[in-house]
Amino acid sequence: MNVCMAPCPVVFDLDGTLIDSAPDIHASVNATLQQFQLDPLTLDQVRSFIGGGVEVLWQKIIAALQLQPSMQADLIAAFMNRYHDATGLTRLYPGVREALSVLADRGHPLGICTNKPAAVTATILDHFGIRDLFGVIVGGDTLPQKKPDPAPLRKALQDLGAHPTAPQAIYVGDSEFDAACAEAVPVPFLLFRLGYRQTPEEQLTHRAAFNEFSELPELIATFAEA
Numbered sequence: 001m002n003v004c005m006a007p008c009p010v011v012f013d014l015d016g017t018l019i020d021s022a023p024d025i026h027a028s029v030n031a032t033l034q035q036f037q038l039d040p041l042t043l044d045q046v047r048s049f050i051g052g053g054v055e056v057l058w059q060k061i062i063a064a065l066q067l068q069p070s071m072q073a074d075l076i077a078a079f080m081n082r083y084h085d086a087t088g089l090t091r092l093y094p095g096v097r098e099a100l101s102v103l104a105d106r107g108h109p110l111g112i113c114t115n116k117p118a119a120v121t122a123t124i125l126d127h128f129g130i131r132d133l134f135g136v137i138v139g140g141d142t143l144p145q146k147k148p149d150p151a152p153l154r155k156a157l158q159d160l161g162a163h164p165t166a167p168q169a170i171y172v173g174d175s176e177f178d179a180a181c182a183e184a185v186p187v188p189f190l191l192f193r194l195g196y197r198q199t200p201e202e203q204l205t206h207r208a209a210f211n212e213f214s215e216l217p218e219l220i221a222t223f224a225e226a
């Protein structure tokens with residue numbers, strides 16, 4: 001099927017897709033746990049908890065450390081004080097900047113649909129000097145719903161001028177939340193294999209998968225030719 005006739009909108013997930021933010025999230029989590037005199041978590045544990053947004057992250061931490069669920073609000077408030085501008089340990093995945101500029105030069109409208117809070121997202125995109133590439137940023141607190149609900153991605157597509165349920169757009173992400181969201185919209189999903197996914201690739205609905213961002217512009221171009 002011809003997914004992408006004219007340069008179609010391409011919407012990206014953020015954490016585990018464009019950026020490796022797990023080290024900063026891990027540092028902010030452990031500083032928060034230390035403040036409450038609680039045991040630290042490993043980087044692998046925290047990485048496996050990312051993708052559902054801040055509340056899901058802390059629900060998973062509370063379950064892992066067998067804490068009182070009533071602590072959640074205080075833990076999140078303390079965490080946000082650190083997390084809101086945590087960029088020092090965060091990196092763009094190799095080739096991201098180049099791939100985004102190729103797609104922008106080809107005329108693809110670009111957007112972000114992440115479960116990360118919108119203000120934190122804007123801070124990180126500014127930090128890397130790539131915020132202006134994106135015509136829309138939908139964060140985890142932009143709507144009442146978060147991924148895997150389709151509403152945030154539908155909003156991103158609509159704001160980029162695409163029909164919110166048309167297949168003439170692409171969502172690029174790394175996780176179970178992203179695959180389920182794209183399927184629910186529905187929109188074709190491209191899976192970045194090297195992010196924070198916990199589920200085998202074959203169990204996630206996706207149109208194609210890739211390891212290197214240098215592959216992405218041509219992958220998207222093949223949809224236009226198919």
Ligand SMILES: O=C(O)COP(=O)(O)O
Nearest residue numbers: 015051052053114115116
């Ligand atoms: O869990 C988060 O905070 C954000 O994750 P996402 O960018 O992969 O949606």
